[in-house]
Amino acid sequence: MISSRFAVAVHILSLLDINKEGRNTSEYIAGSVNTNPVVIRRTMSLLNKAGLIHSSPGVAGATLARPTNEITLLDVYRAVQAGVQDELFSIHDNPNPQCVVGKNIQSTLEQNFAKAQNAMEQELAGITLKQVTSDLLHEETSS
Amino acid sequence: MISSRFAVAVHILSLLDINKEGRNTSEYIAGSVNTNPVVIRRTMSLLNKAGLIHSSPGVAGATLARPTNEITLLDVYRAVQAGVQDELFSIHDNPNPQCVVGKNIQSTLEQNFAKAQNAMEQELAGITLKQVTSDLLHEETSS
DNA sequence: TATGCTGTAACAATTATAGTTACATAGAAA
DNA sequence: TTTCTATGTAACTATAATTGTTACAGCATA
Secondary structure, eight states: OBOTHHHHHHHHHHHHHHTTTSOOOHHHHHHHHTSOHHHHHHHHHHHHHTTSEEOOTTSOSOEESSOGGGOBHHHHHHHHHTTTOSOSBOOOSOOOTTSHHHHHHHHHHHHHHHHHHHHHHHHHHTOBHHHHHHHHHHHHHTO | OBOTHHHHHHHHHHHHHHTTTSOOOHHHHHHHHTSOHHHHHHHHHHHHHTTSEEOOTTSOSOEESSOGGGOBHHHHHHHHHTTTOSOSBOOOSOOOTTSHHHHHHHHHHHHHHHHHHHHHHHHHHTOBHHHHHHHHHHHHHTO
8 A cells, every 4th residue: 555655745846835925944845744743854855855946954845846837746746756666566586487387477477467567547648637736726616 | 465375375376277187285286385384384374265275274275266268267256365465556544734745745645545456456357277277288398 | 944745764663475395195006 | 073274363573664753954145
């Protein structure tokens, strides 16, 4: 299961956009996400490293580094997954090379799993932060 | 990250097809996968419950319950994921309902994540066990 | 200079996974 | 019928990722 870090990251970015007049400190954002400020700072650190936001020590808050229509959910996904595991599916190690199946299963699975992962990522690539925040505000007015 | 149980399950099913003349005990399969027989039996238990294979106590081995072109990777995925978490993406709990973002983020994310998960699953649905075993044998002859 | 915030280390608690031993029970084979 | 073998499952361990938490160094600004 994909960590809620991803969901939290989208939450943070949405807030930075919608509340762009505010200060958006990690404590304030934590109040909206309902978690500890350090969780927010950790996630923002990843978003910063990925070039999606600007933030720096000592300076309260953060700002989006790009227009909302140039930030896709795939960008966010990769930012927060970076370094963990970039393969969505895991494949067992060291199957028996003396067995036809064992010898070839890894490469076969890699290819098929890559297709599935790619389909998922392309769907994320088609959704921008702009659409997300627009959805958020729209649900608000329609409720 | 999706558990290697899925990869192991595909390995097992491939072996049942390719080695359909053999006895295919959990011990034999474990030798091909390179793991403990109990890991195989646990996974086979899930495949059995999902109706993908036939196996029973006391009787050595297992057999496919359906033709290989009627078993898709999505069937296998669902069989081994059953009960764990059927949502691919997790969403943080209890965001602040007094914040526009906090109030609506969950439903917005749910919708978008469902699209991505669906794209992935449809890709898996398009791949049959028949294709997988055909790939396996094909790689064998071409290497 | 005093304050407030970020960035990050360090640790705990929780959860899923993967491997392992053990054994009850069902069927096969002698 | 008795013996043997294999499945199904419980129980336990080890490992890893995640999430929350406390603590604090260092920067920026009022």
